[in-house]
Amino acid sequence: MPAAPSSGRAGVEAVLDSVGASTWASSLESLAAFGHLVAYGSASGPPAAVEVETLYAKSLKVSAYWLRTPHPAALQRRAREALGSALAGGQLRVKLGLVVGLEEAAQAHQRLESRATVGKVVLRVP
Structure with missing residues (x-):
């Protein structure tokens, strides 16, 4: 560098x-x-x-960069493919910070709003 x-x-x-x-x-x-x-x-x-x-x-x-800016379809496809490959190959790891059941969605949302989470928040749907 x-x-x-x-x-x-x-x-x-x-x-x-x-x-x-x-x-x-x-x-x-x-x-x-x-x-x-x-x-x-x-x-x-x-x-x-x-x-x-x-x-x-x-x-x-x-x-x-703003995600809502319209992206060309070919660029979206390439980005999805690259993301999938990086995840599958282990070059990209996702940190799961909170995994809760759907019944705890309101509490999970409160934790997100108060910035009390680190990593991704996942709701388990039965």
Whole structure:
């Protein structure tokens, strides 16, 4: 991974940030030179506006992604196939944080809303 030219420190190539305001500055800071920050949510509020001048030192990229943007059918198919392959091959693992019966759906939803869960929440349907 390339080091940031000004600090000599390495960073990460990409950050996927769904939190927004409270993580935005640290997400940008953690990027290596030529890194890419993708915003896809703002759970803690919208992030600050991007000042282009702050991106130059490490040649950073910032973009956004929204699942509701219409995707071409071929792209959706390729993405599903890649996801299925990664899951089947063990390259992608899903963390199950809470598995409950359908009768506990209201409690599971409350835990999600209060951010008391880590990983995926699964409802077992009889």
